[in-house]
Structure formats: C-alpha cells, structure tokens
Amino acid sequence: MSDSCCGTIAVEIEQFTTPQQTSPGAGDLPVVVIGAGPVGLAAAAHLAERGIDFLLLEAGDRVAASVAQWGHVRVFSPWKYNIDAAARRLLKADGWTAPDADWLPVGAELIDDYLAPLAKLFGDKVRLGAKVTAISRLGYDRVRTAGREGVPFLIRLEGGEELRARAVVDASGTYTSPNVLGASGLPAHGEDAVFVDHALPDVLGADRDRYEGKHTLVVGAGHSAATTLLALAELENTPITWAIRGGSAGRTYGGGDADALPARGALGTRLRAHVGSGRIQLLTGFYVHRIEDGTVVSRDPSGREQSVKADRIVSATGYRPDHSITSELRLDLDPILGSPRRLAPLIDPNQHSCGTVPAHGVDDLAHPEPGYYAVGVKSYGRAPTFLMATGYEQVRSVVAALAGDWEAARDVQLELPETGVCSSNLVEAQEQRVGLATGISGGLLSAPLPLVTVSASSGGGCCG
Numbered sequence: 001m002s003d004s005c006c007g008t009i010a011v012e013i014e015q016f017t018t019p020q021q022t023s024p025g026a027g028d029l030p031v032v033v034i035g036a037g038p039v040g041l042a043a044a045a046h047l048a049e050r051g052i053d054f055l056l057l058e059a060g061d062r063v064a065a066s067v068a069q070w071g072h073v074r075v076f077s078p079w080k081y082n083i084d085a086a087a088r089r090l091l092k093a094d095g096w097t098a099p100d101a102d103w104l105p106v107g108a109e110l111i112d113d114y115l116a117p118l119a120k121l122f123g124d125k126v127r128l129g130a131k132v133t134a135i136s137r138l139g140y141d142r143v144r145t146a147g148r149e150g151v152p153f154l155i156r157l158e159g160g161e162e163l164r165a166r167a168v169v170d171a172s173g174t175y176t177s178p179n180v181l182g183a184s185g186l187p188a189h190g191e192d193a194v195f196v197d198h199a200l201p202d203v204l205g206a207d208r209d210r211y212e213g214k215h216t217l218v219v220g221a222g223h224s225a226a227t228t229l230l231a232l233a234e235l236e237n238t239p240i241t242w243a244i245r246g247g248s249a250g251r252t253y254g255g256g257d258a259d260a261l262p263a264r265g266a267l268g269t270r271l272r273a274h275v276g277s278g279r280i281q282l283l284t285g286f287y288v289h290r291i292e293d294g295t296v297v298s299r300d301p302s303g304r305e306q307s308v309k310a311d312r313i314v315s316a317t318g319y320r321p322d323h324s325i326t327s328e329l330r331l332d333l334d335p336i337l338g339s340p341r342r343l344a345p346l347i348d349p350n351q352h353s354c355g356t357v358p359a360h361g362v363d364d365l366a367h368p369e370p371g372y373y374a375v376g377v378k379s380y381g382r383a384p385t386f387l388m389a390t391g392y393e394q395v396r397s398v399v400a401a402l403a404g405d406w407e408a409a410r411d412v413q414l415e416l417p418e419t420g421v422c423s424s425n426l427v428e429a430q431e432q433r434v435g436l437a438t439g440i441s442g443g444l445l446s447a448p449l450p451l452v453t454v455s456a457s458s459g460g461g462c463c464g
C-alpha cells in the first residue's frame with residue numbers, strides 16, 4: 001500500500017467486491033424510459049416491437065402529464081407528423097382508428113386519441129406517479145471507471161424506491177423546468193415570493209376567472225406569449241401589458257401576409273393590431289430585475305429602470321433542461337444549450353429553425369456514460385427547435401442501437417412535407433379560441449418554405 005493518501009485510496013478501491021460480481025448482469029435488466037410524453041411512449045413502442053424488456057416511469061398521475069398542462073392549445077403540426085411509426089403499427093394491430101392525418105389536434109386530443117391508447121397497450125410496464133429523482137450506476141459514483149459499462153444503472157424514485165436498468169432513455173422533457181423571469185437568466189429578486197403563472201394558461205377556459213378583469217403582464221417574445229396575449233385580448237375589462245427584452249416586437253409579429261404559415265402570420269398580424277390600437281400595451285427593452293409589492297421592475301444594462309404594476313404575471317420565457325437527476329453520470333453537455341455536445345450545432349437556434357434541424361440519432365445523442373440517452377425535447381436543452389417528428393426518429397435510432405442493430409441505428413431519416421411539418425391547409429379553419437402555439441420562441445417565418453426531404457446530411461424548412 002502506498003504511503004501517499006491518494007495511493008492508499010486507489011488500493012482500497014480495488015479491494016472492494018465489484019458490483020458485477022454480486023448483481024445480475026446489466027443485460028438481464030429492463031431498459032428504463034423516463035417520462036410518458038410523446039417521445040417516451042414512442043421509445044416504449046420501439047422497445048416493444050424489438051422485444052426488449054422495458055419499464056416506463058411517469059412522474060404524473062396520468063400519461064403525458066406535461067402535454068395535459070397545455071391540453072387546450074392547438075398544435076401547429078398535423079396528426080400525420082405527430083404519430084410515431086412503431087406506435088402506429090402497434091395501435092393499428094390493436095384495432096385503433098388513426099385520426100384525420102391533416103387535422104391539427106389540441107394537446108388533449110393528442111392524449112385522448114393517441115398517447116393514452118398507446119400507453120394502455122403497455123399495461124403495467126407504464127408506472128404512473130413514479131418520479132425519478134436520481135440516476136447513478138450501482139456501486140459507482142461519477143469518478144469510478146474500471147468496469148463501469150457493465151454495471152447496471154441505479155434509478156432512485158421519489159419516496160426512496162430504487163430500480164436497476166441495463167440502459168436509461170431519459171424523455172423527461174423540459175416543461176417542468178421553465179426559464180425564470182429575470183432577464184439575465186437568474187431569478188428576478190422577489191420572483192420566488194410571488195405567484196407567477198407559467199406559459200399558456202387556459203385563459204378562455206378553466207383559468208378564465210383568474211384573468212378576467214385583472215391587469216395581466218405577459219413576459220416573453222415567443223409564440224406562447226403571443227397566444228396568451230391574443231386570448232387575454234378577448235376578455236372584457238382586462239388590461240394587458242406585454243413586456244419583451246428586445247427593442248421591437250418584429251420577430252414575434254413575423255411575416256404577416258408573407259408568412260409561410262398563414263395561421264402564424266395571422267397570429268402576428270392580430271397581435272400587431274392589438275398593440276397598434278392600444279388594447280395591449282407593449283413595453284420594449286424590459287429587463288425584469290425585481291418584483292416588489294406587485295410591481296415588476298426592469299433595469300436595463302445601462303441601469304435605466306421602468307416598472308409596471310400588475311395583478312397577474314404570465315412568464316412565457318421558455319424552458320431549460322433539469323440535469324440534476326443525472327449529476328452522478330458522465331455527461332458531455334454543450335456549454336450553451338445543455339444538449340449533447342455533438343447535437344448542439346445541429347439544433348442551434350442561432351442557425352436553425354425546427355425545420356432545418358437535420359435528422360440525428362444515437363451517435364449525436366451519446367454521452368461518455370454508456371447506455372444513457374436523453375431524448376425528446378430534453379435532448380435539445382435550451383434550443384427551442386424541437387419537433388415530435390425528430391424525437392420519434394431519435395428513439396427509433398437509440399432503440400435500434402440498444403438492440404445491437406447498428407445499421408438501422410445509423411440510418412437516420414426524417415421526411416418533412418413540402419411546406420414544412422407545421423403546415424396545413426386546415427389551419428385557417430381550425431384556428432380556434434386560443435390560436436396556435438408552437439412552444440417555440442421566435443418561431444415565426446418571414447419567407448416561403450422550400451420543398452424538403454431532410455436526412456442526416458441536409459437541412460429543411462419549417463417552423464422558424
């Protein structure tokens with residue numbers, strides 16, 4: 001044994017019985033999928049098709065608990081792009097009738113007509129109320145290397161129960177970790193002490209009483225903010241203030257009549273009209289700094305302050321991934337987006353819209369931690385360019401790799417329609433009381449979209 005403290009520790013570690021000697025081989029264990037949203041359920045469908053044992057853990061008391069939060073919002077991509085291919089095959093074999101391919105469902109329809117029937121096929125392989133609080137490897141912290149890849153994952157649930165897995169597919173999304181109101185990415189002073197509503201409240205439905213007659217401040221420049229503002233504008237005697245960090249709302253207004261997606265152009269045009277008429281008061285250069293006595297105070301980088309007093313605050317500032325459950329795993333994350341490093345340049349919102357994101361699969365999603373994959377909207381970190389269709393291709397590729405079918409895993413393809421995945425000639429007819437929301441900030445286009453077939457090597461056009 002070495003005299004140095006470091007040498008002593010190294011020798012003692014080698015004297016431990018390794019977990020591999022006492023636990024079943026990781027290969028005998030199920031794959032654990034975290035999150036029963038559209039992408040987690042699609043992962044389950046691919047695992048089921050390939051005959052790989054799995055367990056799907058969902059924190060909520062129902063499947064797709066996050067989608068249920070925005071169940072009143074109509075999506076912008078029609079059914080044909082919202083259904084995973086393996087899921088479709090399994091459902092069809094069970095006698096399911098597919099919804100109209102060109103229809104734009106609201107979130108609740110996505111659940112009732114697709115995700116809930118899909119989850120039902122998996123029986124007790126889907127566990128509700130199972131919130132994952134931490135993932136590690138059995139007997140291994142993040143530092144220990146020798147034999148690591150052969151050791152099962154250890155998954156801890158709220159309440160303390162621990163499960164083992166041969167691999168982890170983390171589809172836990174970002175919806176439960178919204179961005180803060182504070183303009184510098186830190187919570188505004190006092191933000192924790194006041195009740196802030198997060199994006200897309202059901203202003204004209206279940207939440208109407210909260211907003212009617214109340215002065216509401218909406219913070220954010222994306223589609224979610226726009227959707228909420230237009231809904232608020234339908235309420236009588238309800239003053240509305242809209243605060244954005246930028247110097248103009250041009251990005252949110254989009255291309256108007258020239259917008260490649262008519263409904264989104266119309267959304268921007270209506271919003272512009274409400275601002276023009278004074279129905280919505282727009283505050284630009286608004287950097288939320290603190291909230292005191294119901295007053296939201298902006299302090300811009302030069303120190304200039306402005307403030308607004310409101311009864312309700314809606315924060316529509318986007319989402320960020322919560323990596324805390326994986327802090328004992330070896331992740332290689334892009335320092336800007338918090339996505340896998342290799343994926344980052346493919347999804348960077350400074351370079352891409354969701355439609356120009358190329359198809360990507362297991363190699364772009366891999367981390368130094370073998371067997372752990374974040375997929376779905378969580379894999380994009382802070383990039384607001386995610387589509388269900390890209391998530392479905394991710395899990396097809398990851399599950400093929402878990403099955404050892406590397407040829408299929410690396411053959412990543414993504415077929416997008418002529419005018420983009422978000423396009424539909426039904427949008428005008430279907431645009432309904434809350435308008436369209438993309439969940440994608442800055443998601444407006446000002447130019448027509450090109451014809452695209454997106455593969456691993458080419459980009460495409462869509463959701464801006």
Ligand SMILES: Cc1cc2nc3c(=O)[nH]c(=O)nc-3n(C[C@H](O)[C@H](O)[C@H](O)COP(=O)(O)OP(=O)(O)OC[C@H]3O[C@@H](n4cnc5c(N)ncnc54)[C@H](O)[C@@H]3O)c2cc1C
Pocket residue numbers: 034035036037038039040057058059060063064065066067070073074075076077130131132133171172173174175176200325375376377378386387388389391437438439440
């Ligand atoms: C309003 C809105 C509209 C959108 N419209 C479209 C559209 O038209 N087309 C499109 O392609 N995309 C759209 N998106 C983007 C994206 O496709 C959706 O957000 C989609 O729901 C992402 O799927 P997901 O499975 O990755 O994550 P989620 O749907 O967020 O699912 C994650 C699941 O994980 C669960 N979970 C979270 N943490 C844990 C934990 N610790 N343990 C266990 N379970 C956990 C959650 O309860 C949730 O059920 C939209 C997004 C929003 C917000």
